Amino acid sequence: xxxxxxxxxxxxxxxxxxxxxxxxxxxxxxxxxxxxxxxxxxxxxxxxxxxxxxxxxxxxxxxxxxxxxxxxxxxxxxxxxxxxxxxxxxxxxxxxxxxxxxxxxxxxxxxxxxxxxxxxxxxxxxxxxxxxxxxxxxxxxxxxxxxxxxxxxxxxxxxxxxxxxxxxxxxxxxxxxxxxxxxxxxxxxxxxxxxxxxxxxxxxxxxxxxxxxxxxxxxxxxxxxxxxxxxxxxxxxxxxxxxxxxxxxxxxxxxxxxxxxxxxxxxxxxxxxxxxx
Amino acid sequence: xxxxxxxxxxxxxxxxxxxxxxxxxxxxxxxxxxxxxxxxxxxxxxxxxxxxxxxxxxxxxxxxxxxxxxxxxxxxxxxxxxxxxxxxxxxxxxxxxxxxxxxxxxxxxxxxxxxxxxxxxxxxxxxxxxxxxxxxxxxxxxxxxxxxxxxxxxxxxxxxxxxxxxxxxxxxxxxxxxxxxxxxxxxxxxxxxxxxxxxxxxxxxxxxxxxxxxxxxxxxxxxxxxxxxxxxxxxxxxxxxxxxxxxxxxxxxxxxxxxxxxxxxxxxxxxxxxx
Numbered sequence: 001x002x003x004x005x006x007x008x009x010x011x012x013x014x015x016x017x018x019x020x021x022x023x024x025x026x027x028x029x030x031x032x033x034x035x036x037x038x039x040x041x042x043x044x045x046x047x048x049x050x051x052x053x054x055x056x057x058x059x060x061x062x063x064x065x066x067x068x069x070x071x072x073x074x075x076x077x078x079x080x081x082x083x084x085x086x087x088x089x090x091x092x093x094x095x096x097x098x099x100x101x102x103x104x105x106x107x108x109x110x111x112x113x114x115x116x117x118x119x120x121x122x123x124x125x126x127x128x129x130x131x132x133x134x135x136x137x138x139x140x141x142x143x144x145x146x147x148x149x150x151x152x153x154x155x156x157x158x159x160x161x162x163x164x165x166x167x168x169x170x171x172x173x174x175x176x177x178x179x180x181x182x183x184x185x186x187x188x189x190x191x192x193x194x195x196x197x198x199x200x201x202x203x204x205x206x207x208x209x210x211x212x213x214x215x216x217x218x219x220x221x222x223x224x225x226x227x228x229x230x231x232x233x234x235x236x237x238x239x240x241x242x243x244x245x246x247x248x249x250x251x252x253x254x255x256x257x258x259x260x261x262x263x264x265x266x267x268x269x270x271x272x273x274x275x276x277x
Numbered sequence: 278x279x280x281x282x283x284x285x286x287x288x289x290x291x292x293x294x295x296x297x298x299x300x301x302x303x304x305x306x307x308x309x310x311x312x313x314x315x316x317x318x319x320x321x322x323x324x325x326x327x328x329x330x331x332x333x334x335x336x337x338x339x340x341x342x343x344x345x346x347x348x349x350x351x352x353x354x355x356x357x358x359x360x361x362x363x364x365x366x367x368x369x370x371x372x373x374x375x376x377x378x379x380x381x382x383x384x385x386x387x388x389x390x391x392x393x394x395x396x397x398x399x400x401x402x403x404x405x406x407x408x409x410x411x412x413x414x415x416x417x418x419x420x421x422x423x424x425x426x427x428x429x430x431x432x433x434x435x436x437x438x439x440x441x442x443x444x445x446x447x448x449x450x451x452x453x454x455x456x457x458x459x460x461x462x463x464x465x466x467x468x469x470x471x472x473x474x475x476x477x478x479x480x481x482x483x484x485x486x487x488x489x490x491x492x493x494x495x496x497x498x499x500x501x502x503x504x505x506x507x508x509x510x511x512x513x514x515x516x517x518x519x520x521x522x523x524x525x526x527x528x529x530x531x532x533x534x535x536x537x538x539x540x541x542x543x544x545x546x547x548x549x550x551x552x
Contacts, residue, residue: 068372070372073371
């Protein structure tokens with residue numbers, strides 16, 4: 001569905017990607033994690049055709065995004081970190097923008113904004129940043145595009161809205177959709193994503209499914225000093241130490257995305273060796 | 278569905294564009310009307326004998342058209358200079374050709390029609406006011422003649438045998454197309470930047486004509502731009518003319534091809550725009 005091969009991209013003085021390759025399949029929610037400035041938004045913009053690769057190819061739904069063909073654009077929706085919605089009532093958004101997306105479903109849209117507690121009668125002008133963002137997310141989801149790109153979607157959302165967001169996203173994924181969510185607030189996506197892709201210094205540092213991660217790694221709190229010592233990654237906590245160990249017993253543990261992220265950034269080789277074994 | 282143009286999609290896009298911008302467009306037209314009223318009022322105050330003669334009306338129409346029409350064109354792609362708006366603009370599922378066509382429809386066609394309508398509305402009222410004041414003054418003093426001013430026809434020049442206004446309009450559309458291109462090229466302050474670059478290019482052309490072309494052409498000057506050259510030799514004048522058909526083609530190209538060429542350049546510039 002999305003194939004990126006040998007992507008080279010940079011801004012005037014700063015190189016961002018030097019040969020990045022990535023393949024994203026439908027039916028998954030991908031979590032694109034990384035520090036600020038590592039190129040998460042740039043990667044999404046390359047996928048959407050807002051930026052053009054200097055070298056390499058980006059193929060989304062069989063299209064070259066840089067051509068911005070209407071057939072491509074109507075099957076892709078992007079929720080950018082900083083977004084724009086015209087100052088008009090929600091009705092107008094449905095009336096004038098939705099017809100560009102042939103799979104748009106108004107009932108679905110109404111369901112999402114009800115879920116997000118947005119009064120349908122309000123004009124976008126009267127809404128707060130968070131409310132506008134929820135309208136845009138609802139609209140993007142109701143467009144039912146094959147590719148949905150979200151850049152820091154939980155920024156600006158309150159605690160309740162974040163959990164509503166997770167619920168809404170979890171309910172809309174199907175085998176034909178590919179949802180890519182870029183964030184540095186890893187906790188927000190923990191229970192949502194089924195594939196973790198971590199970018200650092202313009203390259204893919206880690207790219208595995210949540211299933212594979214929980215099969216190979218164990219996330220738990222340990223009091224055993226031997227185990228703590230041998231752990232792939234450890235972090236002191238109020239009660240014992242939070243550790244990531246090699247899961248050799250086949251026990252199931254709950255993925256701690258924040259811990260995994262820190263482990264990859266600080267001790268990536270040890271973690272990757274478990275997957276390569 | 279066609280990648281370049283689809284009538285339904287274009288109409289949909291026009292509807293969206295109009296609904297998102299109608300408030301701004303209508304307010305701008307109101308402001309233009311207000312400025313015209315202010316200007317005419319000023320003229321009537323400073324010259325209470327015969328203020329709105331045909332020359333004054335035509336100069337007002339064309340200066341206003343040049344200033345506001347170019348400003349309007351230079352704002353057509355403002356969104357591209359604003360990250361979030363640029364993203365929304367580029368990702369909307371309509372082709373770039375349809376988006377450009379919409380910009381041309383609003384800035385070239387509709388603005389011209391609306392500006393002319395607003396101008397005539399103001400002109401009609403203000404000429405009546407000026408004539409009324411002139412009549413009152415004439416009846417008060419009974420000196421001189423009372424000759425009421427007529428409403429100007431901005432499409433037919435009353436001042437010369439050739440229709441000068443037609444050529445001024447052609448120049449207007451050419452200059453406006455430069456400002457439209459400028460609005461894609463310059464992310465911010467496109468009106469000012471286009472104006473500065475336009476002046477620089479104009480000065481370079483003047484320099485080219487006077488210094489470079491003069492250096493290899495025989496002593497003399499162009500009698501008619503690009504088509505007739507007057508050679509001065511030993512006090513005699515010699516005219517060198519291009520064949521009629523070449524000068525007709527050249528004249529046609531100069532008059533009518535600049536806007537479509539610049540619109541095409543705008544399209545390609547739009548295609549390579551990144552946000």
